[in-house]
Amino acid sequence: MIKTKKQGLLIVVSGPSGCGKSTLDNLILKKRQNIVMSISDTTRSIRGEEVNGVDYNFITKEQFEENIKNDKYLEYAIVHSNKYYGTPSEFVDNKLNEGIDVILEIDIEGARKVNKKRKDAVFIFILPPSMKILKERLISRKTETKEQVIERFKTAYKEINEVSTYNYVIVNDDIETALEKMNAIITCEKCRVDRIEDVDLGNQEEIIHEILMDLK
Numbered sequence: 001m002i003k004t005k006k007q008g009l010l011i012v013v014s015g016p017s018g019c020g021k022s023t024l025d026n027l028i029l030k031k032r033q034n035i036v037m038s039i040s041d042t043t044r045s046i047r048g049e050e051v052n053g054v055d056y057n058f059i060t061k062e063q064f065e066e067n068i069k070n071d072k073y074l075e076y077a078i079v080h081s082n083k084y085y086g087t088p089s090e091f092v093d094n095k096l097n098e099g100i101d102v103i104l105e106i107d108i109e110g111a112r113k114v115n116k117k118r119k120d121a122v123f124i125f126i127l128p129p130s131m132k133i134l135k136e137r138l139i140s141r142k143t144e145t146k147e148q149v150i151e152r153f154k155t156a157y158k159e160i161n162e163v164s165t166y167n168y169v170i171v172n173d174d175i176e177t178a179l180e181k182m183n184a185i186i187t188c189e190k191c192r193v194d195r196i197e198d199v200d201l202g203n204q205e206e207i208i209h210e211i212l213m214d215l216k
């Protein structure tokens, strides 16, 4: 038999604020088995209906900097408004070793850092159908101030230029289609030949002998 790696797949998802990546990630968690989201640490303040320990671990700048010193992050970056965001490495490593796939929803700078450390990760970029639609989504979700919307919109323009450094792109114009594509990407990645760990086809002579006996 062909044995594939027990190791889970590391899936990095990026895209501008408002492209629908969180919705997509949550749907993929419901659709697939053995897959989790990594919960990032952040120094930004809690927003809307967010829950500490679920959406993010909301920690202080001092705690974050202490964690950096102690090498606790697979990657970290300063994203919007000089706030730290980081992926705790222990959780990710444990899950991958248990054979569970892990999604990191991180910005492009963080993705670049993961790319240097983890060559086996898959990088997916989510795009909005157009910048006009992105603008409408950002305004209508009403979770950011006017200044924050503008900042996020500017960041989106910069981020979209990086799309070619990812392995896959999904244009999120219809959530069901986007979900289907993301699911297909993960399934394909898990079938890659470089995930083969061991090939044991059995003893050829013995099997030929069995064939001869069966066909007697």
Ligand code: 5GP
Binding pocket: 014, 015, 016, 017, 040, 041, 044, 075, 076, 077, 079, 080, 085, 086, 087, 105, 106, 107, 109, 110, 111
């Ligand atoms: P928000 O503040 O809207 O939740 O997230 C802002 C940005 O930070 C998003 O682009 C999100 O993908 C990114 N982000 C969230 N967690 C992490 C993380 O752990 N590391 C990095 N590098 N970016 C993150």
